[in-house]
Amino acid sequence: MTCCVPGAHSVIDDPSAIEADAPALLALSRPLGDGRRQLEFAVPDAHCAACIRSIEAALAALPQVSAARVNLTARRVRVAFDPAKGSPAELAPAIRQSGYHTYVLDPAEETGGDPVLGELIRALGVAGFAAGNIMLFSVSIWSGANDATRDLFHWISAIIALPAIAYAGRIFFRSAWRALKVGKTNMDVPISIGVILATALSLFETVQSGQHAYFDASTSLLFFLLIGRTLDHLMRERARSAITGLARLQPRGATRIHDDGRREYLRLDEIAPGMRLELKAGERVPVDATLIADSGSFDYSIITGETAPQQLARGEEVVAGANNLGGPVELRAVRASTDSLLARMAAMMDAAEGARTRPRRIADRAAAIYAPVVHTIAIATFLGWGLVSGDWHAALLNAVAVLIITCPCALALAVPIVHVVAAGRLFERGVLMKNGAALERAAEVTSVAFDKTGTLTEGQPQVVEGYAVDAMASDVAFALATASTHPLSRALAAHTGHGRPFAGSISEIAGRGVEGVAGGVTWRLGSRAWCGLPEAQGEPFTEVCLVADGELRASYRFSDLPRSGARAAIAELSRLGVPSRLVSGDRQGPVDAVAAAVGISTAQGGLTPQQKVAAVGEGRTMMVGDGINDAPALRAAYVSMAPTSAADIGRSAADFVFAGDDLGAVPFVVGTARRAARLVSQNLVLAIGYNAIAVPLAISGLVTPLVAAVAMSSSSVIVVANALRLRFERRPGRSAPAGRMLVEERAA
Amino acid sequence: MSGLAVLIPIAVLMGLAALAAFLWALRSGQYEDLDGASERIFEEDVKD
Numbered sequence: 001m002t003c004c005v006p007g008a009h010s011v012i013d014d015p016s017a018i019e020a021d022a023p024a025l026l027a028l029s030r031p032l033g034d035g036r037r038q039l040e041f042a043v044p045d046a047h048c049a050a051c052i053r054s055i056e057a058a059l060a061a062l063p064q065v066s067a068a069r070v071n072l073t074a075r076r077v078r079v080a081f082d083p084a085k086g087s088p089a090e091l092a093p094a095i096r097q098s099g100y101h102t103y104v105l106d107p108a109e110e111t112g113g114d115p116v117l118g119e120l121i122r123a124l125g126v127a128g129f130a131a132g133n134i135m136l137f138s139v140s141i142w143s144g145a146n147d148a149t150r151d152l153f154h155w156i157s158a159i160i161a162l163p164a165i166a167y168a169g170r171i172f173f174r175s176a177w178r179a180l181k182v183g184k185t186n187m188d189v190p191i192s193i194g195v196i197l198a199t200a201l202s203l204f205e206t207v208q209s210g211q212h213a214y215f216d217a218s219t220s221l222l223f224f225l226l227i228g229r230t231l232d233h234l235m236r237e238r239a240r241s242a243i244t245g246l247a248r249l250q251p252r253g254a255t256r257i258h259d260d261g262r263r264e265y266l267r268l269d270e271i272a273p274g275m276r277l278e279l280k281a282g283e284r285v286p287v288d289a290t291l292i293a294d295s296g297s298f299d300y301s302i303i304t305g306e307t308a309p310q311q312l313a314r315g316e317e318v319v320a321g322a323n324n325l326g327g328p329v330e331l332r333a334v335r336a337s338t339d340s341l342l343a344r345m346a347a348m349m350d351a352a353e354g355a356r357t358r359p360r361r362i363a364d365r366a367a368a369i370y371a372p373v374v375h376t377i378a379i380a381t382f383l384g385w386g387l388v389s390g391d392w393h394a395a396l397l398n399a400v401a402v403l404i405i406t407c408p409c410a411l412a413l414a415v416p417i418v419h420v421v422a423a424g425r426l427f428e429r430g431v432l433m434k435n436g437a438a439l440e441r442a443a444e445v446t447s448v449a450f451d452k453t454g455t456l457t458e459g460q461p462q463v464v465e466g467y468a469v470d471a472m473a474s475d476v477a478f479a480l481a482t483a484s485t486h487p488l489s490r491a492l493a494a495h496t497g498h499g500r501p502f503a504g505s506i507s508e509i510a511g512r513g514v515e516g517v518a519g520g521v522t523w524r525l526g527s528r529a530w531c532g533l534p535e536a537q538g539e540p541f542t543e544v545c546l547v548a549d550g551e552l553r554a555s556y557r558f559s560d561l562p563r564s565g566a567r568a569a570i571a572e573l574s575r576l577g578v579p580s581r582l583v584s585g586d587r588q589g590p591v592d593a594v595a596a597a598v599g600i601s602t603a604q605g606g607l608t609p610q611q612k613v614a615a616v617g618e619g620r621t622m623m624v625g626d627g628i629n630d631a632p633a634l635r636a637a638y639v640s641m642a643p644t645s646a647a648d649i650g651r652s653a654a655d656f657v658f659a660g661d662d663l664g665a666v667p668f669v670v671g672t673a674r675r676a677a678r679l680v681s682q683n684l685v686l687a688i689g690y691n692a693i694a695v696p697l698a699i700s701g702l703v704t705p706l707v708a709a710v711a712m713s714s715s716s717v718i719v720v721a722n723a724l725r726l727r728f729e730r731r732p733g734r735s736a737p738a739g740r741m742l743v744e745e746r747a748a
Numbered sequence: 749m750s751g752l753a754v755l756i757p758i759a760v761l762m763g764l765a766a767l768a769a770f771l772w773a774l775r776s777g778q779y780e781d782l783d784g785a786s787e788r789i790f791e792e793d794v795k796d
Contacts, residue, residue, distance in 0.1 A: 049787040049788065049789075049790035049791055052784065052787060052788065052791065053791055070784060071780065071781045072781055072783040072784030072787060073780070073782055073784060118774070121774060121779075122771060125767060125770045125771060125774070126767065129764070129766070129767040133759070133760060136759065149752075152752075156760070160760070
């Protein structure tokens with residue numbers, strides 16, 4: 001792996017990015033108190049000891065850095081620096097020169113660790129300690145300890161169990177109480193009732209020098225349940241932190257130009273209508289604004305799906321999120337960020353969320369049936385034994401035995417374990433799953449709706465046809481193209497690949513083209529108008545020409561090509577019985593062309609975001625999209641996926657986020673979700689089957705603490721083992737480390 | 749019986765010590781970078 005050789009390659013700097021903007025970085029950094037400040041950078045490629053060493057060494061070599069530490073699990077590096085000794089803008093280039101992609105992380109996303117996970121793990125530790133130690137005493141009791149010894153062991157068990165249950169059980173008691181307060185029931189209600197009643201009865205038995213105490217059952221029950229709960233949380237947390245790690249910092253601010261020419265960096269929420277703002281080449285428009293330069297060229301593809309650049313003149317309005325393709329321009333803010341397009345999309349997403357009814361999760365549906373049945377059986381046992389035998393003490397013991405044996409240990413593990421295993425499998429393939437509910441819904445989809453630009457297609461223009469009169473023309477085209485940052489120039493440079501450097505002077509006229517003078521000949525690279533050629537009629541492709549003193553020497557046609565795996569993914573989906581559709585905001589012509597190229601028969605073009613919401617809102621549709629305009633539809637759909645290259649807002653709206661260019665992830669998610677759904681139902685059947693055998697035993701009074709302990713652990717182990725089968729079923733062919741595939745390749 | 753009076757407190761105290769050690773390790777951030785810790789053993793010791 002090249003990355004393990006320090007300095008083997010260096011990642012190219014993007015001068016327009018926020019990482020090069022010292023005032024912006026200072027505004028993001030956190031003060032450490034002694035004049036030093038701290039920043040965190042994502043390093044998604046770092047994966048080995050050499051990576052740690054080269055990144056930390058590169059940073060430590062800078063005079064302003066006082067400490068740098070890589071966290072390989074989170075793939076981040078935390079840097080403490082002294083702004084008095086050097087600029088923070090040198091930090092990211094230092095990391096890139098050591099060969100790693102990097103971008104700065106927003107400290108607002110940092111919550112300072114994960115308090116919920118901390119609580120779960122501490123509770124798990126306490127429950128594990130209590131269960132282990134109490135089991136030692138219980139084994140002695142089952143082996144025949146009696147009289148005073150048994151009483152002593154019961155008392156010691158009680159002393160360990162009571163604080164442990166109070167501490168570790170809080171998580172379940174709290175959740176059960178919240179559900180009961182609003183008149184609902186969830187899986188935590190029978191758990192809490194079972195644990196509390198079993199503990200209370202055991203305490204009573206201990207005081208009365210009774211024969212049976214269930215302290216071991218209550219604590220090991222909590223221990224097993226906490227394992228399931230912690231795994232479930234870890235799974236969601238890993239997806240969440242990977243997704244925030246991907247969130248490349250979009251404009252969270254802009255440079256304001258004061259009337260006296262002074263420049264000042266403002267945060268997004270400080271920008272007020274009427275302010276004059278500077279927008280560099282390649283930057284995104286921070287708020288809705290009007291252009292106060294003569295002309296500008298903007299990329300709207302992430303907003304509308306329209307691939308052709310928009311040419312705007314002075315005074316025209318440009319919306320937040322558009323990408324500046326030309327040179328630096330000045331803007332005048334029209335709306336504050338809270339009223340800008342992005343915020344309106346967010347409001348539309350909330351509306352979509354409210355209008356949608358999602359099925360309750362399988363575990364909750366099971367709990368809604370399970371809890372009342374179990375509690376009825378327990379009460380019936382108590383009354384039945386009491387009335388028939390008149391021995392109310394025995395009746396109580398048997399009723400509590402029913403509660404313990406039915407405490408839904410296997411049931412509570414049945415669903416999360418499968419989801420954790422499925423999430424691990426998806427992660428290997430580069431798919432991040434936000435939560436288990438999404439997996440349940442993905443198993444039920446009946447159709448898939450794709451967005452076009454950036455989802456089915458690369459989202460970036462590529463040369464589809466090139467012609468040059470001689471090698472010299474091709475060389476000049478390459479040389480002029482490398483001098484420009486316009487997407488078409490980049491695509492052209494990538495297409496020609498190599499060439500001699502241009503021996504002359506080059507100048508770029510923003511939004512129009514590049515001009516070079518060498519040996520008395522004036523070369524121009526750009527649109528037909530810029531080259532002084534007549535406009536071609538009915539041209540379906542974007543065209544770039546090269547002229548020498550007004551004479552055509554080369555011409556290149558560009559188009560946004562479908563992703564290579566798109567056709568195979570659509571075919572795989574139809575094999576799974578899921579038809580695909582195309583919904584796009586782009587014009588019907590290009591939409592039909594892409595639909596035909598990838599094998600989709602139903603294609604709708606020219607849709608507004610509202611129409612997209614309506615198009616995917618019906619039935620069980622999976623939406624796959626990446627743009628800002630897709631975000632409401634992603635939220636409205638039954639289940640949704642977005643590529644890592646998607647806009648922030650789209651990525652946070654989607655249920656699944658998949659690595660870059662691999663559309664095969666879509667059928668893979670559907671297939672995995674269906675297998676997971678099958679395993680979940682098997683596990684539920686196993687759990688119910690276990691109850692069908694154990695409950696009659698408990699009702700008839702045959703369940704001693706020993707039987708309860710054996711039955712509970714064995715049923716949990718069976719359920720976990722069944723879930724693990726998902727790992728060993730047909731493995732995916734491709735299993736590159738997901739963290740590396742998830743590097744965001746899209747140019748800012 | 750007198751053996752129990754000695755052995756049981758020892759057993760419980762040892763369990764408590766293990767629990768305390770776990771909680772201490774958790775609090776001092778030793779579980780924050782498990783992947784990094786396993787790779788850092790390949791690094792030379794740096795004196796700073």
